[in-house]
Every structure is written in structure tokens, then in C-alpha cells.
Amino acid sequence: AQSVAQPEDQVNVAEGNPLTVKCTYSVSGNPYLFWYVQYPNRGLQFLLKYITGDNLVKGSYGFEAEFNKSQTSFHLKKPSALVSDSALYFCAVRDRSTGKLIFGQGTTLQVKP
Amino acid sequence: SQTIHQWPATLVQPVGSPLSLECTVEGTSNPNLYWYRQAAGRGLQLLFYSVGIGQISSEVPQNLSASRPQDRQFILSSKKLLLSDSGFYLCACRQGYHEQYFGPGTRLTVT
Numbered sequence: 001a002q003s004v005a006q007p008e009d010q011v012n013v014a015e016g017n018p019l020t021v022k023c024t025y026s027v028s029g030n031p032y033l034f035w036y037v038q039y040p041n042r043g044l045q046f047l048l049k050y051i052t053g054d055n056l057v058k059g060s061y062g063f064e065a066e067f068n069k070s071q072t073s074f075h076l077k078k079p080s081a082l083v084s085d086s087a088l089y090f091c092a093v094r095d096r097s098t099g100k101l102i103f104g105q106g107t108t109l110q111v112k113p
Numbered sequence: 114s115q116t117i118h119q120w121p122a123t124l125v126q127p128v129g130s131p132l133s134l135e136c137t138v139e140g141t142s143n144p145n146l147y148w149y150r151q152a153a154g155r156g157l158q159l160l161f162y163s164v165g166i167g168q169i170s171s172e173v174p175q176n177l178s179a180s181r182p183q184d185r186q187f188i189l190s191s192k193k194l195l196l197s198d199s200g201f202y203l204c205a206c207r208q209g210y211h212e213q214y215f216g217p218g219t220r221l222t223v224t
Contacts, residue, residue, distance in 0.1 A: 034212055043117075043203055043215035044157075051210075090157070099145060101213055105156045 002027045004093050006104035013081045013111055021076040021107045023091030032094035033074040034101065035065055037087050044090060050074060061085070081111045115140040117216035119204050125222045132177075132191040134219050136204030139185070146187040147205040147213065148179055157203070163187060199223045 003026045013019045025031055032051055036044040048059025055067045065076045074091060091104040116139045126132060138144055148160040159172045161179035169179050176195050180188045187204060204216040 032210075036215075041201075041218070041220065043217045044205075046212050046214060049212050088155075099207065100147075100159060100162065103157045 002093060002095055002102055004091050004102055004104040006089075006091055006107045008107050009105075010108045010110060013109070015083050015111050015113050016080050019076075019078050019081040019085070019109065019111070021089050021091075021109060023074045023076065023104060025072050025074060025091075025093045027093055027096075029096060031074075032096065033065075033067065034092040034094070035059065035063070035074075035076050036090045036092065037061075038090065038106075039087050047076070047089075081109075083111050083113055085109060086111045115144065115206055115208070115214055117204055117206055117214060119202075119216040119219050121219060122217065123220045123222075125224060126194050127224055128196055129193050132189070132194050132198070132221070134189040134202055134221070136187040136189075136216055137185055138187075138206050141185070141206065141208050143184060143208070145207045146181065147207070148187065148189050149203040149205065151201040151203060151218075152199075161189070194223045196223050 005024045007022055034049045035047040037047055038044045047063050048057050050057050050067045058064045063078050065074055067074050088106050088108050090106050092101040118137045120135045145164050147162045149157045151157050163169050163181045166181055176191050178190050199222050202219045205213040207213040
């Protein structure tokens with residue numbers, strides 16, 4: 001069965017420091033991977049995706065993610081965190097047979113001034 | 114690009130009352146449509162998805178139903194709400210092999 005794991009419920013970083021939100025996956029075949037962000041009482045916003053090609057994917061708001069096939073990981077990164085980055089982040093993998101997204105449980109990012 | 118509307122934004126309903134949540138999509142045609150529920154601000158549970166008019170797949174047996182009367186309209190319903198139906202309901206849209214886009218959500222509180 002395909003699955004996604006976000007091992008950290010919460011990540012705390014100081015503003016200006018680099019941030020990493022971890023995601024690992026388990027799929028058969030090549031994965032389609034996604035990151036979304038959710039602000040309180042809002043819908044999910046798409047940040048970036050990996051389908052094929054370069055392992056380093058750049059997305060919205062200065063975020064990027066690195067696909068690592070050997071470690072089955074797709075960690076979200078940003079070189080310099082902003083207080084406004086504080087939100088709930090979801091990693092997802094697409095089930096290639098059904099097209100459905102399988103989401104991780106989410107990681108709350110708290111950026112402190 | 115597509116825009117997803119959800120109505121209403123918030124809703125407070127008594128136990129046993131009916132429910133109708135609406136999702137409409139602009140800027141695309143023949144999309145795949147999805148209903149999710151998010152409880153306690155965390156994980157997303159896929160409730161229903163639709164690949165076309167009148168085609169509904171249910172992911173979890175429950176007190177809810179879905180319908181797709183038009184290509185860009187997706188409705189979530191219940192005949193009698195339960196307390197456990199409270200949550201944040203999200204509609205999403207996908208076309209082709211691209212990512213899903215989400216609507217703003219409906220906050221449902223069953224009292």
C-alpha cells in the first residue's frame with residue numbers, strides 16, 4: 001500500500017534560519033509527490049510538485065523540496081524562514097492507478113521572531 | 114487557472130438536521146472532483162470523488178452522500194447529521210495529471 005509519513009508533528013525555527021519539514025513515502029514505481037500549505041481556516045494551497053526530472057524542485061514563496069529516491073524522501077526546505085511561513089504543511093503522494101492523493105498527517109511549522 | 118467556490122463558508126446545524134454543501138468550479142472542464150473532511154485541523158480524509166457527471170465513488174461508508182449534477186458542481190449531503198459530522202469540509206479539483214487545487218472550505222459544527 002502507498003503511504004506518506006511526516007514524522008514531526010511540529011517544527012520550530014527562528015526567523016531567518018533555514019527550515020526543513022520532513023516527508024518520507026512508500027510507493028510502487030516512480031512517485032508523484034506534492035507539498036501543500038494550509039493557513040488557519042483556509043483551504044490547502046499548492047506549493048510544489050515532483051513528477052520527473054531534477055531532484056531539486058522549486059516552488060512558491062521561496063520553498064523548495066529535494067527528491068531522494070534512495071531514502072524515499074521529499075523534504076521541504078527554505079533557506080530563510082519568515083514568521084508568515086507559520087502554518088500547517090502537508091506532503092502527499094499520488095496513487096498512480098487511481099489518481100487520488102494520499103496525504104501525510106501534516107506538520108505544524110512555527111517560526112518565531 | 115481554475116477557481117473553486119464553496120458555499121457556505123460556515124454552518125451550524127443541530128443533530129438530525131439535513132445538510133447540503135456546494136462546490137462549484139470555474140476555469141476548467143471535465144475535472145475530477147473530490148470531497149475531503151479535516152477533523153481537528155489535522156489529517157485529511159477523502160470522502161468522495163467523481164470523474165464525471167453522475168459518477169461518484171465513496172471512500173468511507175458514512176452518514177454522507179455526494180452528487181454531481183453538472184460538470185462543475187459537486188454537492189455533499191446528509192439526511193440526518195451526527196455530532197461526528199462536525200469538521201472542515203474541503204472540495205478539490207484536478208484536471209489531467211496535474212495537482213489538486215482546493216477550495217476555501219466549509220466549517221460545519223453540529224450541535
